[in-house]
Every structure is written in C-alpha cells, then in structure tokens.
Amino acid sequence: MTAFGYYLCSEEFTPAQLLEQARLAQRAGFTHLGVSDHFHPWNDEQGSSPFVWSLIGALSQVSTLPVTTLVTCPTVRVHPAVIAQAAATSSVLTSGRFRLGVGTGEALNEHILGTVWPSYEVRAEMLAEAVAVMRRLLTGALTNHHGRYYTVENARLYTAPEGGLPIHVSGFGPKAAKLAAQIGDGFITATPDPELVRAFRHAGGEGRPVIGTAKVCWGPDRQEAVRTRHRLWPTELLPGELAQILPTPRHFEQASRLVTEQMVADAGVCGDDPEEHLALLRPFVEARFDEVYVGQTGPGYEGFFDFYRDRVLPELRR
Numbered sequence: 001m002t003a004f005g006y007y008l009c010s011e012e013f014t015p016a017q018l019l020e021q022a023r024l025a026q027r028a029g030f031t032h033l034g035v036s037d038h039f040h041p042w043n044d045e046q047g048s049s050p051f052v053w054s055l056i057g058a059l060s061q062v063s064t065l066p067v068t069t070l071v072t073c074p075t076v077r078v079h080p081a082v083i084a085q086a087a088a089t090s091s092v093l094t095s096g097r098f099r100l101g102v103g104t105g106e107a108l109n110e111h112i113l114g115t116v117w118p119s120y121e122v123r124a125e126m127l128a129e130a131v132a133v134m135r136r137l138l139t140g141a142l143t144n145h146h147g148r149y150y151t152v153e154n155a156r157l158y159t160a161p162e163g164g165l166p167i168h169v170s171g172f173g174p175k176a177a178k179l180a181a182q183i184g185d186g187f188i189t190a191t192p193d194p195e196l197v198r199a200f201r202h203a204g205g206e207g208r209p210v211i212g213t214a215k216v217c218w219g220p221d222r223q224e225a226v227r228t229r230h231r232l233w234p235t236e237l238l239p240g241e242l243a244q245i246l247p248t249p250r251h252f253e254q255a256s257r258l259v260t261e262q263m264v265a266d267a268g269v270c271g272d273d274p275e276e277h278l279a280l281l282r283p284f285v286e287a288r289f290d291e292v293y294v295g296q297t298g299p300g301y302e303g304f305f306d307f308y309r310d311r312v313l314p315e316l317r318r
Contacts, residue, residue, distance in 0.1 A: 002285045004313060005032030007070065007213055007295030008055075011041035012232060015050045015058065021301055022063040028309040033063060034070040034101070034213065034293035039077065039109040042235040043249045043256065053086040060093040067098050070213060070293060071170040071188060073105030075123065076115050080130035081152050084137040091161035098161075100134075101188050101211075102127065103170035107247045117245065124179055125149070131167055131183045138165050168211060174199045181205035186290075188213070192283035209290035214280055215268070217297040218304040222271030226261055228298040229268055234259035237267055274311040281316060 006025035008018045022033055037052040052069060059067055067090070074083040083100075090098040104123035111117050118126070126149045133150055136143045140160035145152040169184030171177050177196050180187040181203035188211045189196055197210050215233065219225035234256035235243065246252055264270070269280045284292045296304040 002289055002316070003031045003291045004281070004316060005034055005065070005068075005291055005293040006030040007215070007293040008033060008035040008059075009215075009295050009297075010036045010050050010052060010055065011038050011046045011048055012297070014048055015055055017301075018050070018055060019058055019062050021296075021305075022059050022065070024302065024305040026063050026065050028305040029313045030294075030308075031065065032291055032293065033059065033065045033067045035059070035067060037069050037072040037109075039112055040249055042108070042233070043253045045231050046233075053090065056090045056098065057093055060090070065097070067094055068168065068211070068293075069099075069101045070211075071101040071103040071168075073110055074102050074130045074134065075126040075149070076105060076110035076117075077113060080133045080150060081137060081143075081155055083130075084134040085157055085159075087134070087165060088138055088157050088161050089159055091165050092159055096161065096163060099166045099168055099186075101168045101170060102131065102184075103188070104176075104244075106244050108243075108249070108252070111247050117247070120175075120241075120244070124175070127169070128179065128183050131169070134167065168209070171196075177205075178203040181208075184208070186211055190214070192287045192289065194287045197287050197289070210288065212284045212289045212292040213295070214284070214292060215295045215297055216277060216280065216304075217268065217270045218272060218277075218307055219270070219298065219300050220272050220303070222273075225270035225298070226265045226268075229270055230259070230261045230264040232297055233268075234264065237263055272307060274307075274315065277308075277312050278315055281312075285316070 038049050074080040087100045107117040129147050129149050142156045166185040168186035168188050169180035170188040177199040181200050186209040187200040190213050217225040217229040235252050237259045269276050
C-alpha cells in the first residue's frame with residue numbers, strides 16, 4: 001500500500017512554520033515527512049532557506065514520523081564526508097527514522113562557492129563517488145579515499161547510525177533512474193511515470209522503494225489558490241534543464257514571466273475539490289509508488305491539513 005507523507009518546503013516557510021506543519025501533518029494522518037534542502041529559494045516571493053540539518057534536529061523533537069531529505073546534493077556545496085556526518089547525527093536523533101535522499105543538484109544552490117557547474121554526466125559521476133564515500137563513513141569505519149572528485153583521509157564517524165541508513169537517489173529521466181538503481185536504496189521522482197518506475201526496477205531496483213512528490217494549493221477560493229501558486233511556484237512549469245542551470249532567484253523570476261496564471265490553473269491542483277486532489281495522487285498508487293509526499297503551497301496550511309485528514313487521505317487508503 002502506498003504511504004502518504006507531507007513535504008516540508010523550506011524555500012517557502014520559516015523554521016517555526018515548518019515545525020508547526022510537522023506537528024499538524026502527524027495529527028492529520030500523514031505517515032512520513034520529507035524536507036527540501038536549498039541554499040536559495042527559487043524566487044524572492046518564496047523568501048526562505050533554513051539550513052536543513054538544523055531543521056531536522058528540531059523535527060526530531062516535535063514529531064515521531066520518519067524524515068527524508070528531498071533532496072540533498074552531496075557533491076559541490078558540501079563535501080560528502082560532511083553530509084555523511086550530518087546524516088548520521090540525524091539518524092541518531094530520530095532513533096533510526098532518517099533516510100538520506102540525494103540528487104545531482106541545481107546551480108541555484110551549488111554554484112555559490114564559485115565552483116564551475118558541471119554537465120549532468122559529470123554530476124552523475126560525482127554523485128556516484130559521493131554515495132560510495134558516504135556509505136563507507138556511515139559504517140563507522142576509519143575511511144581513506146582518494147578518488148577522481150573527492151579525497152578523505154583518516155576520517156571516522158564516532159556518532160554513526162545503528163543498523164544502516166538508506167540512501168535514496170532522485171532523478172527525472174531514464175539515465176537517472178538507472179543510476180538510482182545502481183547506487184541507491186530507493187528512487188525519488190516527481191511524476192507518476194510508470195516507464196520511469198519500470199526503468200528503475202529493470203536496472204536492478206526491484207524490491208527497493210519508489211518515492212514521489214507533489215505540490216497542491218488548497219483553498220476555498222480556487223482562483224485565489226491559482227494566483228497564490230502562480231506567485232510562489234511558476235518555476236514548476238519552466239521547461240527542460242532550466243531548473244538545473246539557472247544560477248539565481250532573479251534568473252528564475254525572469255524566466256517565470258513566460259508562465260501565465262492560466263498555465264498554472266491548467267497544470268496544477270488548486271482549490272478544495274477533493275476529486276482533483278485524488279486525481280493527482282491516484283496515478284502514483286497505480287504506478288506502484290511506495291511513498292508519496294504532498295506539499296501545500298501558500299499560507300492556508302491549517303485548512304489543508306483538515307481537508308486531507310477528512311476528505312483525501314481516507315479515500316486514498318480505501
């Protein structure tokens with residue numbers, strides 16, 4: 001059966017709001033928490049970007065739900081040895097309920113130290129090496145590594161997770177699905193594409209979890225919800241590789257001028273019709289996703305949690 005979690009969007013909400021959402025999500029019947037890891041928001045309207053590892057420490061004190069990063073880039077902005085230490089501590093704080101979701105990242109977050117932003121092929125190689133480094137460190141073993149992209153000398157995590165720590169790999173195409181099968185304990189993707197799921201499983205991912213994400217904008221006034229989503233998340237409708245290569249929120253704002261309110265109304269779930277929300281999420285179930293994380297856009301999240309508790313989650317579980 002597909003499990004439904006709540007997606008904590010750190011680009012849009014303050015740390016205090018995210019902690020409140022975690023409490024409300026657990027009360028509403030969501031069974032997992034996912035949290036984004038960004039240095040920048042996608043645009044200034046979103047306006048937030050707390051440090052995810054501090055936030056996870058706080059989440060461990062307000063919720064007993066499993067927590068997954070959706071997703072962390074362990075290759076450019078932060079060395080994988082440091083991410084391994086952060087993930088290990090998160091696992092200990094959550095009594096083993098933390099899972100590390102990783103991906104090849106976006107220039108928006110990773111270019112800030114002045115590093116040249118590599119091609120996807122290079123980023124995929126870096127991610128594979130980073131995952132290998134982190135797996136070794138997470139065992140608590142003394143680690144030395146001299147690879148193509150990373151060096152680790154005499155490193156050992158004294159606060160190591162007990163019983164292992166799953167590393168799930170994000171991707172949006174066949175190459176990424178194959179990479180996730182090769183190096184990951186699970187596959188994270190944003191669309192309920194059965195072909196991607198099959199590609200992951202046929203490449204060696206059979207028996208490992210497939211995880212999806214989706215955003216909605218709940219509200220009693222559908223047109224107002226459309227305006228809110230258009231103001232905050234026009235970036236979702238930008239085509240191609242723009243999300244991976246644009247370097248600043250300003251560049252995303254410039255590109256987003258091409259996205260109209262009507263495009264948002266046609267493409268996204270906005271408003272309070274439960275059938276629209278169910279129609280968005282049921283394809284994930286049909287594509288045999290193991291977990292789906294739903295995020296609310298805009299300030300009306302108290303109403304969102306009531307709505308999902310009463311009108312959506314019970315239907316999905318029938």
